[in-house]
Amino acid sequence: MDIIQLVDLAPYDWVSILTAIFCGGIIGFERQLRGKPVGIRTSALITLGTYLFLATTFLLSSDHIDPSRVIGQVITGIGFLGAGVMMNKDxxxxxxxxxxxxxxxxxxxxxxxxxxxxxxxxxxxxxxxILYGVDLLEKNIKALGRGVHAKIKRYSRSASRD
Incomplete structure (x- = not known):
């Protein structure tokens, strides 16, 4: 087995795979810098996984396989993943x-x-x-920081005991 066969992922292509990792990575980088739950790894894997599911579906295309149904199922599955990161706090x-x-x-x-x-x-x-820009707007325009968008001041444990 030569090196070409070792790295060949046909019928998938490396350009698409690397694009998926890059796109997920840059969004995940922004999220990770802010300490949010969906960081670089998770974001890259979501984008890559979605690409692989759909690319595989297109390879199997026939009269009995509808790629739009796979897209719908991916959206449903992603909804469950998204629901997992949402929490109710007070x-x-x-x-x-x-x-x-x-x-x-x-x-x-x-x-x-x-x-x-x-x-x-x-x-x-x-x-x-959008993620970074809206945060800047919220910091600079007081009206955007009202209601549910108000930043909660967090105190350390020792300060809250006093």
Whole structure:
């Protein structure tokens, strides 16, 4: 067995695989920097997994296989994963942005599987810009930090005992 056969993943292609890892990675990098539950590894795996499920479905295409049904099942499965990162804390739901990030990661995996690699990269950058940009807006525009978007001041244990 030569090196070409060893690294060949045909019928899948390395460019799509690396694009999926890159797209998931840059979104996950932003999430991980903020200490959110969906970091680099999780994000890259969600995007890569979605690509692999859809690419495999396209390989099996026949009169009996409908790729749109697989996309629907991926969306359902991703919904369960997203629900797992959402929590209820004192009546307030937390983790909605992380759940939405999981949802968009799967969508980017679908985009890669249909061959739109540059669009997937651009959309991943756009997602990071939204995640980071809205945070900047919230810090600089007081009206955006009201209600459920208000930042809760956290005190250390020793300070809360006093």
């Amino acid at each position: 009546g307030a739901v937390a983790g909605v942005t992380s759940a939405a990030a999981i949802w968009i990661l799967a969508a980017i995996g679908v985009i890669i599987s249909v061959g739109h690699l540059m669009a997937a990269i651009k959309l991943s950058v756009l997602v990071v810009a």
